[in-house]
Amino acid sequence: MNCEEFEELFSFHECSSPNGLHSPLSSNARTNSCVNTSQKSDLGSSTGKREASKPPPTLTLDPEIEKKLYDYQKEGIEWMYLRHCKGRGCLLADEMGLGKTVQVSAFLGAMYRNKLVTSTILIVPPTLIPMWEKALLEWGGLQPPLLEVLRGECDKRTQRLQRLRHGVPCFFIATYGMLRQDGVIMSAQMVDYVVMDEAHLIKNASTRVFKSAMSLSARHRVAITGTPLMNNFEDLWGIFQFVDGAILGSSRAEFRRTNAILLRGNERDAAGRERAAASQQLALIQMAIRPYMLRRGKQQLESVSAAKRDLIIWLQLDDTQKRMYTSLSNGDSEKQVAQNSAACEPFLLLTSLMQTCNHPWLNLDDETYRGSIQNPFQHPEGGPELGNVFSSSKIAAGIALVVKCISENRKVLVFSRSKRMLDLFGVTLMNWLIDFMRVDGDTAPEERLDIVSQFSEKNNIWVLLLTTQVGGIGLTATAASGVVLLDPSWNPSIDAQAVDRVHRVGQTRDVVVYRLITCGTVEEKIYRNQIFKSMAAKQGTAGAEGVGEGGSVEFHRYFTRLQLRNIVDIGVLDHSETAIHLRCLNPDSVLETERSSLLSLPFVCDVSDNGCILVRSTDDDENDEEGVNIRSVEPCGGSLCQYHGDKALRPVKRFRPECSDQDGLSEYF
Incomplete structure (x- = not known):
């Protein structure tokens, strides 16, 4: 079964039993509350016609950039483009040190050169701004004034964001602190892409930064993190809720119950029925996220x-x-x-x-x-x-x-x-x-x-x-x-x-x-x-790594x-x-x-x-x-x-x- 079939088969309906998630339902059974409307709606957008046209079957990379990429990085770019063509968000979760920044920079640059994207907001930790500026220039061919780092006081940042309203092509880099402060302003205008680097920073749905991230209006959303699950399985809910609320579908309270089942099943003194319940819930989660999450480990890429x-x-x-x-x-x-x-x-x-x-x-x-x-x-x-x-x-x-x-x-x-x-x-x-x-x-x-x-x-x-x-x-x-x-x-x-x-x-x-x-x-x-x-x-993350296709992985x-x-x-x-x-x-x-x-x-x-x-x-x-x-x-x-x-x-x-x-x-x- 390919990723497209998984996408339709394993998106959860927004309901679950007291003991955890129900079996996945078909896309026809989804409720609108599951769908991230900011990704789906193009009403009132000046570029809606461009989005309505069918994108080309392949994404053309700059030859000079392409020859410097590893094969697995090219595959990552191709995978993101397939998600784009399906109109869905995605999570790039390669293990740390494999060049996620390079892949996303090359992807955005190619999308701009192919006239598929004109506006993007990247949210990154402040310490990573120099790295992103360098990567977007070197691997994406994006440079000022097209590429701009938001700086200064709130009024100045608001003024710069007006470029979006006037349809000027722009790629903005902002910090999580700015997202907390300027979330309402940033969400006022629809953009082609919102990219969240170190996306585990929005895993907690109670925080203001998570709520600001959810309010952003974007046709496509990309989350980047090498550590999608840091403390418990509830971290996945926060990240995938940003990527596309239809992927897991359940409410936070319902997924919290699922998280408790999973954690208890991993303890050494868990009873057999508790382990079985955890395995069942884990298999459902793995199948649901597999089409939208790409994760490669260094052990899979020994040559590099x-x-x-x-x-x-x-x-x-x-x-x-x-x-x-x-x-x-x-x-x-x-x-x-x-x-x-x-x-x-x-x-x-x-x-x-x-x-x-x-x-x-x-x-x-x-x-x-x-x-x-x-x-x-x-x-x-x-x-x-x-x-x-x-x-x-x-x-x-x-x-x-x-x-x-x-x-x-x-x-x-x-x-x-x-x-x-x-x-x-x-x-x-x-x-x-x-x-x-x-x-x-x-x-x-x-x-x-x-x-x-x-x-x-x-x-x-x-x-x-x-x-x-x-x-x-x-x-x-x-x-x-x-x-x-x-x-x-x-x-x-x-x-x-x-x-x-x-x-x-x-x-x-x-x-x-x-x-x-x-x-x-x-x-x-x-x-x-x-x-x-x-x-x-x-x-x-075992499902995204291609491990345990027949069920959950037991350690x-x-x-x-x-x-x-x-x-x-x-x-x-x-x-x-x-x-x-x-x-x-x-x-x-x-x-x-x-x-x-x-x-x-x-x-x-x-x-x-x-x-x-x-x-x-x-x-x-x-x-x-x-x-x-x-x-x-x-x-x-x-x-x-x-x-x-x-x-x-x-x-x-x-x-x-x-x-x-x-x-x-x-x-x-």
Whole structure:
């Protein structure tokens, strides 16, 4: 069955059962409320006649541009043109680093040259404006005055938007902030295309930016994101509601119930009927979105992508960190949190625990911190219990990994969510006489590309420090082939975006990624939630990747509902239970020589292969307690572990203390 047949067969009617979505109905049964009328209506449009004419069967690209495109990028442009010919919106969701910006720029340029498009509004994050200007010029052949970035005060932007009313061909670039402020003005005039880059920013239907995006009047809508599903399946509803409300059709409240079914089905302690219900709902969603979503991964395009080695480096806490972390977890602060229902209290505790995992100084007040960073090798005013700049296993292991990369002739990107952590890491780099540069939220957008260029060109600059939130989007740093993530993000896609600054089209060397996570802490719980979210994201996009044509994709379920929620409970701090479980699932994923080399680094107690997380589920995973087969695997060291359906991971023979009966794994798996 082709995409056109799917389009008609699997668009949902705007109704669902209390237990989730109904089976798809034919297009004849759709109600008008499902249809994005701003896409369909051309009433009062001065260019309605042009839209009514049948477009040519193929889109002609500029020969000079076409020869620079990869084959898969040409296929992406052709796919967008087919969606255009059908009069429907679409989501380009290629994995990060595969050139979505290039494809859309080439598509819009070709549409303009073929006189199929004269007006477009592109909504992008402010940091990506320079990249889009460059791409639209280089790949689309669009330049001023045809191409214009909206700037200045609201009155000035309103004046520039009047070009749309007068029928002047124009391609506007605006930011999400402008969309929030000028949504009414932008929606006053019909345009040929609205393009939303980083479309996951409109996934929350409660936000003003989502409502402003929905109000835009456009004949065609294109959403672009490499992370269409970041937290849960409800993210898909927001994005596809913008693309075309008829695709999923259900109301937000109805889809929220579907989301609950899907998430529960992914938990390890879900009952068989809950898993079956989730599989059914997932299959319906995959079939509904498949015609409108194009997603290719780097693994599918090995000819244009370098290999990637993605490792979890499990660390023990430094003694100073351990004392502070234990005090925060078990002290009076925890009791206060338990007695206080205010949402801010547990959040403050959680923040303090996460900061301690990085460095105790991250918990200092601003004045004390400023004084301490001036004398980083001395104890701050709070006393010796706060340590000095070196009182962090993250600093020690991170520097060791940077030195390892330099010895392999690799330039390195070092990411952290905390600017203070970058301060401390920078001080340590200077102590090691390692030259570095830095990009964070205080770096002007126009300076960021220049810093990356200097980092790429200067042979003496080995390290680029970046905040994950800022450095993770809009930058290309393929001169580096090493990445160190000092701390995990709540959302795995944010870390993936950071990694893909290096692992992308144009990279000529194999890439190595080191993710630093402390054992038994909130970071280990965050990583477990990353696995859960990654599995949901893979399931949600499997249909668009051409996986699971015959139904939903099943992956191994790692965690129970209880384990995913007890986020601040202190665990075993001298080893990682998650690492043991991953090693039992994938005993040969890390070579012994590689493991031994990394275990020799300070504070490193285990190593896991992050690239082996999304393993397909086996019959054993799906069986109930009665009559299941037992699957055994042999992790390193000869400790034989069993999987018994939904039951816990249990040791059979114990040759190492880490696989003992007292390891507590039954509480988590």
